[in-house]
Amino acid sequence: TLSAYDAGLFTWKDWAQTLGTELATDAPGAPCKPYYEHWLTAFEKLLAAKGLTSLADLGRLQDAWDKAARATPHGKPITLKS
Template sequence: MTLPDPVLSTPKLPLDQDGGPVFTAPWEAKVFAMTLQAYESGVFTWPEWAETLGAELAKDRDGSGEMLSYYDHWLNAFETLLTRKEVADASQLQGLRDAWDKAAKSTPHGQPIVLGN
């Protein structure tokens, strides 16, 4: 996969030996793709993205003791920009998060999570 130059400058982006992004779960690839689509659609600039993600990543060193995965930070940064740019509001995003959490908890192990379960 060939990534655009701005994407390659993303803070701490995990890359494989061929320069492609590394994901440990399908949702990580999905939020990565949604972020690129929002950027390409002009929702935000890549410097805005890099600054927002960098600020989110810095929270792991704020002394709170809560360590999140890279893509948890990525998702938080994406939601921050969606809210800041008035694409979605915080209550909409929380509602979606709650619906996915409920669906995940009600889905048998090994089965695909379906929103609405």
């Protein structure tokens, strides 16, 4: 997030608003999602809102990463095929 901000991809106000909105999605009285999950979702939504990627592309990348991680022996580097 900081690297993307430092690169000028969004303002700190954009980040704070997006993260705040995401944190507010927990329903009152319901178990809260871990902070990291909110942070990651907010970051993904902000990148998509800025037109830097799409949520669909991020989903495909997540699926590819999961598949590569499961196929990689423990202790070996995980690589994604293009």
